[in-house]
Amino acid sequence: MKIEQALKEKIASALLELYQTSLPVVKLEKTNADFEGDYTFVVFPLLRASRKNPEQTAAEIGEKLALSAELVHSFNVVKGFLNIVIRENIWSEFLQKEWNNPAYALSPGTGKKVMVEYSSPNTNKPLHLGHIRNILLGYSVAEIMKATGYAVTKANLVNDRGIHICKSMLAWQRFGNGETPENGIKGDHLAGKYYVIFENALRAETEEVIKAALSGDFTGTDAAIQPKLAELYAILSNPENKEEKKEKARDEIKETIRNHSPLMQECQEMLRQWEAGNPDVLHLWKTMNGWVYDGFDVTYKRLGVDFDKWYYESNTYTLGKDIIEEGLSAGVFYRRDDGSVWIDLTAEGLDHKLVLRKDGTSVYITQDIGTAELKYRDYGLDQSIYVVGNEQDYHFKVLFQIMRRLGRPYAEGMHHLSYGMVDLPSGKMKSREGTVVDADDLLDEMHATAREKTIELGKTEGLEEAALNELFEKLGLAALKFFILKVDPKKRMLFNPSESIDFQGDTGPFVMYTYARIQSVLRQAGEGWQSAPVAGELHTTEKETLECLYAFPEVLHNAARDLSPALICQYALDLAKAFNRIYSELSLLHETDPARRATRLKIASFTAQSLKMSMNLLGIKEVERM
RNA sequence: GACCUCGUAGCUCAGCUGGAUAGAGCAACUGCCUUCUAAGCAGUAGGUCACAGGUUCGAAUCCUGUCGGGGUCGCCA
Numbered sequence: 001m002k003i004e005q006a007l008k009e010k011i012a013s014a015l016l017e018l019y020q021t022s023l024p025v026v027k028l029e030k031t032n033a034d035f036e037g038d039y040t041f042v043v044f045p046l047l048r049a050s051r052k053n054p055e056q057t058a059a060e061i062g063e064k065l066a067l068s069a070e071l072v073h074s075f076n077v078v079k080g081f082l083n084i085v086i087r088e089n090i091w092s093e094f095l096q097k098e099w100n101n102p103a104y105a106l107s108p109g110t111g112k113k114v115m116v117e118y119s120s121p122n123t124n125k126p127l128h129l130g131h132i133r134n135i136l137l138g139y140s141v142a143e144i145m146k147a148t149g150y151a152v153t154k155a156n157l158v159n160d161r162g163i164h165i166c167k168s169m170l171a172w173q174r175f176g177n178g179e180t181p182e183n184g185i186k187g188d189h190l191a192g193k194y195y196v197i198f199e200n201a202l203r204a205e206t207e208e209v210i211k212a213a214l215s216g217d218f219t220g221t222d223a224a225i226q227p228k229l230a231e232l233y234a235i236l237s238n239p240e241n242k243e244e245k246k247e248k249a250r251d252e253i254k255e256t257i258r259n260h261s262p263l264m265q266e267c268q269e270m271l272r273q274w275e276a277g278n279p280d281v282l283h284l285w286k287t288m289n290g291w292v293y294d295g296f297d298v299t300y301k302r303l304g305v306d307f308d309k310w311y312y313e314s315n316t317y318t319l320g321k322d323i324i325e326e327g328l329s330a331g332v333f334y335r336r337d338d339g340s341v342w343i344d345l346t347a348e349g350l351d352h353k354l355v356l357r358k359d360g361t362s363v364y365i366t367q368d369i370g371t372a373e374l375k376y377r378d379y380g381l382d383q384s385i386y387v388v389g390n391e392q393d394y395h396f397k398v399l400f401q402i403m404r405r406l407g408r409p410y411a412e413g414m415h416h417l418s419y420g421m422v423d424l425p426s427g428k429m430k431s432r433e434g435t436v437v438d439a440d441d442l443l444d445e446m447h448a449t450a451r452e453k454t455i456e457l458g459k460t461e462g463l464e465e466a467a468l469n470e471l472f473e474k475l476g477l478a479a480l481k482f483f484i485l486k487v488d489p490k491k492r493m494l495f496n497p498s499e500s501i502d503f504q505g506d507t508g509p510f511v512m513y514t515y516a517r518i519q520s521v522l523r524q525a526g527e528g529w530q531s532a533p534v535a536g537e538l539h540t541t542e543k544e545t546l547e548c549l550y551a552f553p554e555v556l557h558n559a560a561r562d563l564s565p566a567l568i569c570q571y572a573l574d575l576a577k578a579f580n581r582i583y584s585e586l587s588l589l590h591e592t593d594p595a596r597r598a599t600r601l602k603i604a605s606f607t608a609q610s611l612k613m614s615m616n617l618l619g620i621k622e623v624e625r626m
Numbered sequence: 627g628a629c630c631u632c633g634u635a636g637c638u639c640a641g642c643u644g645g646a647u648a649g650a651g652c653a654a655c656u657g658c659c660u661u662c663u664a665a666g667c668a669g670u671a672g673g674u675c676a677c678a679g680g681u682u683c684g685a686a687u688c689c690u691g692u693c694g695g696g697g698u699c700g701c702c703a
Contacts, residue, residue, distance in 0.1 A: 025643095032646060042645055044683060054683090080683085081646060122703080159703070313703095340701065349629090357701045364703050393630065394698055420632090421696080428696085457665065475665090487639065490631090492696070494638070504665055505651040506639085513665050521662055570640070573650080577667095584658090584667040626665075 003086060003550070004028055004039065006071060011041055014064040021049040030547075036076055037083030038547065044080045054080030091546045092534045095599065098549075099606040100530070105552040105613065107149035114413075115375055116142040117155040118387035119300075119307070123292040124164045124195045126188040127299055129422050129437035129495060130389070130429060133484050136619060137419055138387040139305040140485055140565035143617045148560040153379055157311040157371060160289050164195070166270040169284050170263075171198035180291070186298065186440065187291030198263075199432070206261050210254050222260040229253060299439055304477070304619055309378070311371060317362055319370025323406065324356050332405045345401055353398050368399050369406075376410045383413040385563065390418040390490070417563050420492030422484075437497055446476030449500045450509075459626065471623060475509055478620045482508030485618050486569035506573050508620055511611055514576035516626045518608040521588050525601050532598035541585055545578040545603055552610055556617075565618055572614040579607045 008026040015021055023045065031037035043050075043058045050057040055077055062075035062082050073087040098104050118138020121127060127135075138154070146152045171194040172179070181187040209220040216233050218226050235241055235249040258264060273281045300306070324341055327333045333343050333355060341356035355366055362370075375384055386396060396416035403411035421428060422437075429436045450472040454460055460468055483501045487493045503509040538546070552571065559567040582588075588604060591597040612622050 027643095027645095029645080034647075040646085044645075047683080079646070162703070164703085338701095351699075354701055359701085361701085363701065367703090389697095390631075391697060392703090395703095397630095423696085453665075459663085459665080483638095491639090492632075496638090499637095499652095502638090502652065502665095507651080507665080509665055510651095513663080517663050517666080524662065566640090570650095577650090580666060581668095583662080584664095587661065589662045626663080 003071060003090060007039060007065075007069070007084065007086075010065055010069045010072075011061065014061050014068070015046065015049075018060055018064060019046065019049040021046065031083050035078060035081075035083050036085065038086045039084045041082040041084065042080060043082055047080075058082040088538055088543070089536055091538060091543055091550075092536060092599070094550060095546055095602055095606065096534050099602040102609070104606075105556050105610070106147055107553075107557070109149040109151065112150050112382040113153070113379055114145055114150045114383040114385060115153045115155050115309075115379060115381050116145070116385045116387065117157055117375075118142075119305075120157045120159065120388070121296065122159045122162075122164055123188075123191065123289050124168045125192040125431070126186070126295065127439035128429065128431075129439065129442060132303070132439050132442070132480075133419060133422050133493075134387055134389070135300075135303060135305055136481055136484050137417065137489055137565065139303075139619050140568075140617060141385065141387070141417065141563050143619070144556065144559050144563075144565065144568065147613075147617060148556060150383075150560075153308045153381075154306065155309045155311060155375070156307040157313065157316075159313050161274065161285075161314040161317060163267060163271055165285065165289070166267045166274065167198040168192075168195045169281075169288055170267050170270055171195065171201065172288065173284065175201075181294065186295040187293070188295030188299075189440070190295075191288055191292045198267075202258060202261060202263050205263050206254075206258050209261075210257050213253055213257060214250065221257055225256050225260050228256060232256070299443075302440075302443055302473075302477075304621065311374070313367065316371050316374060317367050319374060320362055320366040320368070321356065321360075321370070323369050323373060324366060327406050330406075332402075343402060343405065345398060345405075348401050350394075350398055350401060353402075355402070365395065365399055365402070368395075369402060372399070372403060372410075372414065373408070376408070381410055381413065383415065384410065385415045385417055387417045387419070390420055390492075392416075393418055415563070417489065419489040423492055423494050425494070425496050425498075437495065442480070443476070446480050446501065447472050448476075450475035450479065450503070453503045454626075463625075471626060474621050474623055475503070475512065475626070478508030478512050478615070479503055480508075481618055481620050482511070482569060485565040486573075488566050489564055508615075508618075509626075511572045511576050511615060512620070512623055513626060514580060515608055515611045515615070515622050516624060517583065518579070518604045518611075519624045521604055522601070522608070524589055529594075529598040529601045532594050534599040534602060535593070535595040538599070539582070539586060541578065541581040542599065542603060545575070545582055545607060548575045548578045549603075549606055549610055559617075568614050568617050572611060572618075575607060575610060575614070579604070 008028060011026050012022060015023065028039045028041055031040045041061065043054055043061065046057055047054060050060070052060070058077040058080060062077060062084070065072045065084065066075060071087055071090055073085045075082060075084050077083070116138055119131065119135050121131060142152045142154045168191045175197055176194060179190065181190055185193070212219060213221060213229055213233070214236070216237065218229050221229060232249045232253050236246050236253070270281060274285060324333060328335065328341060333341050335341050338358045339360070340354055340358040342352050342354055344352050346352065353365065354363060355369070357363060372384065375381060388396065393416070396418070400411060400414050403414060424435060424437070426435065454472065454475070463471065479501045484493070486506065555567055555571045559565060582600065582603065586600065588597070588600045591600060615622050
């Protein structure tokens with residue numbers, strides 16, 4: 001049943017008949033709430049063909065539709081707007097047909113294979129709020145695509161190797177005194193703790209040296225970098241240079257000294273040992289990463305997300321080199337005199353990009369070329385979605401273009417789900433300044449807030465402690481997830497740690513509440529209504545709720561197309577609000593007319609089912625009572 | 627400097643493939659629980675859609691410029 005589609009066809013044939021004209025697309029809009037009608041057709045573009053004023057044109061088309069279409073009840077014209085009222089029995093027939101269809105809004109499988117890669121953490125630090133946005137988006141998009149008929153693989157590409165991991169390892173070796181997570185601290189937090197210890201030690205070690213270097217005294221620095229430092233210092237001390245340029249030089253001096261400090265050199269040595277397969281280093285690495293995985297696992301479980309496939313950079317970081325070789329002989333890449341390998345993407349409005357260092361080792365993008373190929377080989381993907389922050393927009397533009405140049409069949413199916421950063425009132429979260437919002441802490445806070453609010457409302461009666469805890473956990477998670485997912489993924493969003501996330505208004509708990517309230521009604525409704533016929537006439541609120549329900553399949557389709565759970569959030573709110581209006585204006589259980597009672601209960605049941613599906617697509621778990 | 631992106635109510639966000647009088651929620655104020663869960667419903671107030679031009683029947687939406695925020699331009703990931 002496609003009301004809109006049918007109506008569009010009717011309009012198209014009316015236009016042909018009346019004015020011997022057609023439109024490339026017949027556009028229908030939902031009628032503005034202030035006017036009577038369900039759908040609105042705008043006639044302004046037709047005035048040239050009709051040679052009549054807007055009102056007359058709209059009226060003519062309206063007449064035609066009313067005569068020929070069995071789905072049009074009536075119409076009215078306001079200026080150039082033709083408002084069409086659909087016959088009411090269309091809505092009640094829709095209700096009767098679909099209210100109990102468990103597959104409503106789901107699409108039959110096209111079987112297209114898609115991988116959604118999300119989370120993809122580093123193993124040297126615990127997860128924070130930024131990761132949470134990534135994780136929730138990835139999980140929800142994967143679920144949405146499943147519901148629209150894709151075969152989805154959720155993947156996590158763990159960055160488990162590299163200099164940052166070695167920092168944690170080295171600090172633990174030096175200052176750890178054998179500390180393990182068994183002593184209480186969660187594994188990922190333990191690795192993070194030593195990462196911070198390393199950074200602090202590095203700062204302590206280099207502070208004085210940097211200070212001296214900034215005033216031209218290079219004692220204590222590595223002899224190898226002194227010429228470079230002298231060069232930078234010349235820029236810094238030249239009064240003719242702009243402050244901006246000086247600032248850059250200053251930063252570079254700091255970076256250079258840090259990177260060549262004894263501690264960093266030791267760290268780099270550790271990385272070399274790791275790559276060379278030194279058993280002691282490997283053992284430490286495995287142990288520490290193991291702790292981190294155990295820690296992540298707890299957080300993932302608590303968030304209710306999962307993965308079908310794990311990739312580890314320690315396994316994949318050397319991939320891609322073969323493909324570079326292949327592309328080199330195919331002329332896609334070129335080699336510079338120093339031996340480094342590049343691609344020229346200036347034709348696409350991008351730049352030259354290095355794909356292999358002069359020493360033949362991989363860079364970040366080399367790995368990504370390799371894993372793209374690996375993913376395709378593993379699964380024969382039609383689509384591959386990367387949930388990664390928008391700071392990497394350029395990287396993915398380049399990556400996708402490279403895959404195209406390499407003639408990879410899957411290149412066209414690669415998408416970057418580029419999401420905005422989560423900002424604090426003070427700006428970006430910075431780990432160096434300790435402003436990151438830790439994921440585990442946040443989840444604890446959400447739980448505590450849920451408890452507080454529930455007690456405030458006096459809704460704890462009749463529930464055991466265990467059941468209450470489960471409720472608090474679900475409520476807190478719902479509030480957090482909805483808060484994050486209702487914002488358009490592309491946009492950056494603000495989180496204010498000093499204000500708790502709302503539980504009232506446009507929130508996850510509001511949607512949960514509406515669902516629980518319906519469940520309560522249905523528990524008391526008894527039997528019989530399921531098989532009773534529905535009423536032919538509907539109240540405005542009932543019709544509005546049905547219109548909302550009717551739109552669900554399209555909303556779901558759009559959410560999958562745009563990779564936007566925010567559309568599902570918006571839909572769930574619209575539906576919940578529409579139903580709550582019925583609930584407050586009309587009686588369900590006490591309605592005496594059997595057909596009207598059945599109508600309302602079926603709408604209630606249909607709404608509950610649709611809300612539940614929406615919540616689940618967002619990773620929110622419904623509750624039967626709250 | 628170049629490129630990308632954002633700027634809508636006090637705050638957080640919708641609306642952006644051009645359509646009617648720009649919408650929600652929070653915060654503020656007013657009503658509604660001796661009928662089904664008040665985490666609800668109804669209402670009041672709150673706007674130079676950053677600014678200036680342009681395109682056209684019509685612009686928050688498209689184009690250009692200006693201002694402001696963020697990001698990217700690593701042989702880091």
